[in-house]
Amino acid sequence: MSESLNIADVFFAAIGRGDSAAVEALLLQQPGLIDTRNVQNVGAVLWALYHERAELAQSLAARRGRLDLAEQVALGHEAEAREEFARDPVLLQGYSDDGFTLLGLAVFFRQGALACWMIAQGAAVNAAATNAMRVAPIHAAVARSDGETLLALLLAGADPDLAQTQGIRPLHDAALGGKHAMAGLLLLHGARVDLRDARGRTAAMMAEEAGHAMLARCLRRFEGGFSLKNA
Template sequence: MKKDFFDAIRAGDRDEVERILLLDTSLIHAKEKGLSPVLIAAYRLEPQLADFLADKTVTLNIFEAAAIGRTTHLVRLLARNPELVNAFADDGFQPLGLACFFGYLEAAEYLVRAGASINTPSNNELHAAPLQSAVAGGHAPIVRMLLKNGAQPNVRERGGGTPLHAAAANGDTESIQLLILAGADLHIRSDDGKRPVDLAEEKGHHRAVEILKREITKRFRVSSST
């Protein structure tokens, strides 16, 4: 039944999830590869199902609360144990990285105020800092907040990519402009030798290409005149 339960979560089938929980309420506390039902629903981009499962859970942990944007739970958890703010989940992510990836600005802002490490990468193969998580999720307001609070714009993740590489690949022009203003390196190459503008061109993001090439030209002219 455990397998059926997690299969239903991954499928986003709330009716089946509810049916199975009626048969075995203990499954709400089960884990699959270290992930709780709430986190699996969040990773499957099923926020309504994640909220439903959270309401069935007696107490959310710091990672679940961050992943579904339950700021009031974060406040209570950190009041009891402030060190949780920089704890790592079983999958290697910290609370701030989770809030950033899933787009919960209020939760991310609170975690930063509570002492979350802005530039610490995830403790897994992705090696992704919160800024990279925010860009990957397409959340420009969180990108802005992180940069304002000292996030490093040229931090590298697995494969040597920077946040600007990710924003360019996604065609996220708002994040591209924020990163440029923060001093992102336009010429930095990933491990496979590609610059952000190369990725934007490959993906056909014409507006992103235009912004990046204009800034490359602008910086070249400035450097040539000094």
């Protein structure tokens, strides 16, 4: 059992660093590794995607054969995912085994068409991950600078001030990344500039700390609770 665990650790480490040759060698040695999960309860395909090893993820998916719904969503296997959702619409509110919402995975992995379809079908736009990150689809959209999906989420009722871990709001993330378009869209839909994270920082303070002086100046103009939504 100890040897099996050690091989699994080596396998996931190889995936993380994108070492396709090592991954292939380990799978030849122990084919069952393709269906194992690591200590975070993540399988090989999603682990590759989390480490931005898209080509390796596709290779692992092909070897694995039948994918679970989280893997289908993350890889953008839209036809298969839609079929699963049509068979059981409750799955639209589902989570991956490591606690992320399926809608959040679609957004984070830039599967915009599938994400917008899921939103239209009633996927919960404000549901947060059950893991320590507490991220929701709106945080993923801002992280990926995906304005189209962000707009779809906001129009469907996503909370522009929804907090994730450490009290980080979508506007905070936009400020830290110097994402003017994301910040503007959030402000237009009522995001508050006076909210602070767990360290007491406002969005303007974060933009300033990150060296985004112009965005910081713009955000300071709206401090004090003013919102473009009510302008």
